Amino acid sequence: MTEEVKTSPLADFDWDAYEKGETQGEKTREELTKTYDESLNTVKDKEVIEGTIIALNKREAVVNIGYKSDGIIPMNEFRYNPDLKVGDTVEVFIENQEDKKGQLILSHRKARASRSWERVNQALANDEIIKGYIKCRTKGGMIVDVFGIEAFLPGSQIDVKPIRDYDIFVGKTMEFKVVKINEEFKNVVVSHKALIEAELEQQKREIIAKLEKGQVLEGTVKNITGYGVFIDLGGVDGLIHITDLSWGRVSHPEEVVQLDQKLNVVILDFDDEKKRIALGLKQLMPHPWDALDADLKVGDKVKGKVVVMADYGAFVEIAPGVEGLIHVSEMSWSQHLRSAQDFMKVGDEIEAVVLTLDREDRKMSLGIKQLKNDPWEEIDVKYPIGSKHTAKVRNFTNFGVFVELEEGVDGLIHISDLSWTKKIKHPSEFTQIGADIDVQVLEIDKNNRRLSLGHKQLEENPWDVFETIFTVGSVHEGTIVELLDKGAVIALPYGVEGFATPKHLVKEDGTQAKVDEKLAFKVIEFNKDSKRIILSHSRIFEDEAKAEKAEVKKAKRAAKRQEEAPALTTPIEKTTLGDIEALAALKEQLSKK
Numbered sequence: 093m094t095e096e097v098k099t100s101p102l103a104d105f106d107w108d109a110y111e112k113g114e115t116q117g118e119k120t121r122e123e124l125t126k127t128y129d130e131s132l133n134t135v136k137d138k139e140v141i142e143g144t145i146i147a148l149n150k151r152e153a154v155v156n157i158g159y160k161s162d163g164i165i166p167m168n169e170f171r172y173n174p175d176l177k178v179g180d181t182v183e184v185f186i187e188n189q190e191d192k193k194g195q196l197i198l199s200h201r202k203a204r205a206s207r208s209w210e211r212v213n214q215a216l217a218n219d220e221i222i223k224g225y226i227k228c229r230t231k232g233g234m235i236v237d238v239f240g241i242e243a244f245l246p247g248s249q250i251d252v253k254p255i256r257d258y259d260i261f262v263g264k265t266m267e268f269k270v271v272k273i274n275e276e277f278k279n280v281v282v283s284h285k286a287l288i289e290a291e292l293e294q295q296k297r298e299i300i301a302k303l304e305k306g307q308v309l310e311g312t313v314k315n316i317t318g319y320g321v322f323i324d325l326g327g328v329d330g331l332i333h334i335t336d337l338s339w340g341r342v343s344h345p346e347e348v349v350q351l352d353q354k355l356n357v358v359i360l361d362f363d364d365e366k367k368r369i370a371l372g373l374k375q376l377m378p379h380p381w382d383a384l385d386a387d388l389k390v391g392d393k394v395k396g397k398v399v400v401m402a403d404y405g406a407f408v409e410i411a412p413g414v415e416g417l418i419h420v421s422e423m424s425w426s427q428h429l430r431s432a433q434d435f436m437k438v439g440d441e442i443e444a445v446v447l448t449l450d451r452e453d454r455k456m457s458l459g460i461k462q463l464k465n466d467p468w469e470e471i472d473v474k475y476p477i478g479s480k481h482t483a484k485v486r487n488f489t490n491f492g493v494f495v496e497l498e499e500g501v502d503g504l505i506h507i508s509d510l511s512w513t514k515k516i517k518h519p520s521e522f523t524q525i526g527a528d529i530d531v532q533v534l535e536i537d538k539n540n541r542r543l544s545l546g547h548k549q550l551e552e553n554p555w556d557v558f559e560t561i562f563t564v565g566s567v568h569e570g571t572i573v574e575l576l577d578k579g580a581v582i583a584l585p586y587g588v589e590g591f592a593t594p595k596h597l598v599k600e601d602g603t604q605a606k607v608d609e610k611l612a613f614k615v616i617e618f619n620k621d622s623k624r625i626i627l628s629h630s631r632i633f634e635d636e637a638k639a640e641k642a643e644v645k646k647a648k649r650a651a652k653r654q655e656e657a658p659a660l661t662t663p664i665e666k667t668t669l670g671d672i673e674a675l676a677a678l679k680e681q682l683s684k685k
Contacts, residue, residue: 238280406432416444490507513588
């Protein structure tokens with residue numbers, strides 16, 4: 093407030109002369125001016141003083157500071173204080189005592205700013221409640237005008253309830269508490285929530301003191317998250333976990349409740365200090381298993397919807413809150429392992445057979461393969477030994493190929509039954525997964541649900557023919573396709589392979605045969621049962637050399653015999669002829685007699 097200056101009337105003032113318009117003497121005018129000046133405040137530019145609001149309109153406020161003229165301040169400088177009225181005292185900053193128009197220039201904003209940090213620190217120290225004007229939104233909260241300073245109001249500090257629309261607060265004047273000041277960065281953080289928390293804390297203590305397990309209360313949906321719903325019980329919050337919203341499966345709580353919805357909940361549990369309150373909604377409704385058809389039994393068919401999928405099976409809801417598990421082994425008669433996703437997906441409407449039913453533990457197992465006949469019941473009729481079929485390759489092992497003739501009927505083709513001629517190290521060299529392959533049934537093991545199948549048996553055994561072609565001693569042209577430590581694999585005509593040891597790969601010039609070299613090979617062993625042909629290249633020229641050597645020896649022996657023949661022949665011939673003549677004479681004599 094400005095200090096009031098008291099003055100007393102002049103004792104010798106001539107009122108009659110004043111009424112007649114007669115002027116006073118010069119001395120009297122100076123005295124009057126002096127008296128008038130003494131009645132005014134002495135002010136300086138750039139000074140902060142207090143003034144009184146003497147007039148208001150929508151655009152500006154007229155402020156009297158006890159000076160010879162009043163100042164005008166725009167109303168937007170008072171927007172933080174919507175309750176401003178005539179007679180209120182405000183701080184003003186004197187920008188200019190008199191502009192060109194003789195107008196006193198004042199500013200309320202600068203007056204606040206000049207003392208703002210002092211005020212803000214004082215408010216923090218004294219835990220004062222101050223007013224501020226919310227100017228605009230910003231990332232994570234709002235900007236508030238406090239004493240001319242732009243303070244930050246975090247979104248979490250606006251109210252105890254989660255804020256859905258921040259824009260409704262823009263332009264409002266609210267009460268705050270200063271909660272943090274950073275002098276270095278000139279940052280101020282304020283809170284509106286802090287004003288109401290103390291009051292709510294008292295209400296909360298009164299409410300939780302009366303809580304009991306099993307108590308049913310009315311609450312309002314305050315916030316919805318992916319894991320549950322927060323309920324306002326009238327000053328204290330409780331949580332309904334998503335699993336306690338409904339007896340049925342719930343993907344998201346929004347399927348069951350809505351914001352601001354009023355509903356009855358039951359208290360399930362709370363901690364010792366009653367700060368965490370667990371609530372339930374489904375517990376106020378009867379359990380669906382209790383309403384399950386009393387006549388339902390094992391073997392009955394039921395319809396339901398797939399609600400959850402896992403690798404090991406699927407959960408099917410046959411009624412809200414009543415689910416059964418279809419294990420993957422009950423989805424197909426097939427014996428090889430598959431994932432449940434190969435048969436169904438979430439949302440599918442299916443029919444199944446009840447396999448087990450436990451009403452006490454509220455468990456049920458279902459099956460869908462039981463809706464079809466077991467193909468192994470008449471396996472020997474549909475797939476007799478020797479019958480030919482087309483199967484699909486499902487899996488490989490080192491020893492063979494697993495194939496599927498139809499759903500639930502699997503068989504194994506041993507690696508040795510894939511080809512008569514090719515030596516296959518792994519089935520992937522012969523076929524691929526998903527491919528079709530022709531097979532013949534070799535054996536049936538009904539008890540173990542196994543079929544032995546063959547592929548090569550669909551063709552005649554070429555080794556019966558090879559036996560007449562690759563006879564021991566016969567020579568054939570072959571190509572070395574692989575060199576091993578123990579010898580080489582040689583490709584022969586008709587797609588058959590033979591084997592030669594290192595000593596049989598030596599060429600006539602003494603060098604060793606190499607891969608991809610084409611040479612003549614002699615069959616030195618043929619075994620049809622084991623499908624083995626042993627070859628030799630070196631045996632060819634070795635046998636030729638032996639044959640030539642044998643011929644030479646034979647020729648020498650023949651020549652030697654010829655040299656000895658004349659001396660031996662003559663006497664033998666004479667003796668022979670003489671004997672013949674004597675015998676003839678004797679025969680003639682006997683015949684005459």
